[in-house]
Amino acid sequence: MRGLEVFAGELPGFDPAAAPDTPVELFTEWLRHALRSGVREPHAMTLSTADHQGDPVARTLILKGVDRDGWRFAADRTSPKGRQLAARPYAALTFYWPPLARQVRVRGPVVAEDADRSAADFLARGAGARAEALLGRQSEPLTDLGERDRAVAASLARLDREPGLVPSGWTLHTVRPESVEFWQGDKERRHTRLRYTPGAAGWHRELLWP
Template identity: 65%
Template sequence: MTGLRTMLRELDVFAGELPDFDPAAAPDDPAELFTRWLLGAVEAGVPEPHAMTVSTADAAGRPSARVLILKNVEPGPDGGWQFAAHGASGKGHDLAERPYAALTFYWQPLARQIRVRGPVEPAGAAHSAADFLARGEGARAEALLGRQSTPLSDLATRDAALAGARARLAREPDLVPPEWTLYTVRAREAEFWQGDRDRNHTRLRYRRAVDGGWARELLWP
C-alpha cells in the first residue's frame, strides 16, 4: 500500500498544452459556454466528450453515480441538459423518489471540468420514444429487457435474452418500452473549472437568479 501511495503521488497531471479561460468573456448563459467547451473538446480529439457522470440519491439520501451519454443541451429558462434511462433502473427509481441530479464532465487533455446541478423533469412519451428509436439496435435490445442492475445467473442467460430482444425488435422495429424516459436537468448551478499546472485553477460558477437569469461569481481554487 505504501508503494501504491507513492506511485499515485508521482503520476503526472495537467500535462500538455492547456487552453486559456477568461471568465470575463464568458456568455450570460452557462449552456452557451458549455457548448463552446464541448465543441472545443471535440475539436481537440477528447475521447467521448459527451460522456458524463450522473449522480443521484435514493429516498434515504444514499448517493449513486454512473456514466451516461449527454443527449442534448439547450440554453434559456426552458432548456437544460438531457439524458435518457429506463424508469425501472436504479437511476430511474432514484429520480422518481428524488427528482434532482448532478452532472460532471471531465476532459482530461484540456484539464477542464464542468459541474451541473438541478431538478430533473421527465419528458413526455413522444420525446422519450423518439430518443429510444434513435438508439442503436444493441442499445435498444438491452433497454428492452428492463433488467438493468438486477442479479444475473450467468452470461449465457444474458446472451440468450439479448438475442430474443433483438429478434423481437426485428419483428417490431417501432417497439418502445413505456418505461423509457428522456430526462432534462434544469440547472440551478453550473461551474466551469479550468486546471492549471501551478494550481492557479480558474473556477466560474453560474447560479440561477430569482428573475430567471444567471448570476456569476468566481470561486477560489
C-alpha cells in the same frame, strides 16, 4: 499515486471575463473545443442521484442534448436511477475532459419529458442499445454471461419483428440547472472556477476560489 502525472501537455486558456451570458453557450463552446481537440466521448458524464437512504449513487451516461431548458439524459423508470429520480427528482452531472484539464458541474431538479420525446430518444438509439433496454433487467443479478447473450439475441429478434417498439418506462429527463460551474485546471494549481446561477434578470456569474 503522487508520482502519476496530472495536467500533462498544453492546456487551453480561459478568461472568465469573456465568458458568454449563459452556461449553455459556454458549455457548447467547451464541448466543441473538446471535439476539435480529439477528446474521446466528450459527451460522457457522471450522473449522481440519491438512493432511498439519501446516500449518493453515481454512474456514467451519455448526454442526449442541451438547450436553454437544460441537460438531457435517458433512463428507464424501473432502473435504479429511474426509481431514485422518481423518489427525489434532483441530480448532479459532472463532465471531465482530462487532456484539457476542464470540468463542468451541473446541479438541479430533474423533469421527465413527455412520451413522444422519450419515444423519439429511444428509437434514435442503436439496435444493440434498444435490445438491451427492452430487457428491463438493469442491475438485477446475472447467473452467467451466456444467459445475457441469449436474452439480448431474443430481444434483437423481437426488434426485427417490431422495429417501432418502445418500452413503456423509457423516459427522457432534463436537468434544469440551479448551478453550473466551469473549472479550468492549471499546472501551478491556480485553477479558474466560474459559477453560473439563475436569477430574475438572467444568469449571475461569480468566480470561486480553487
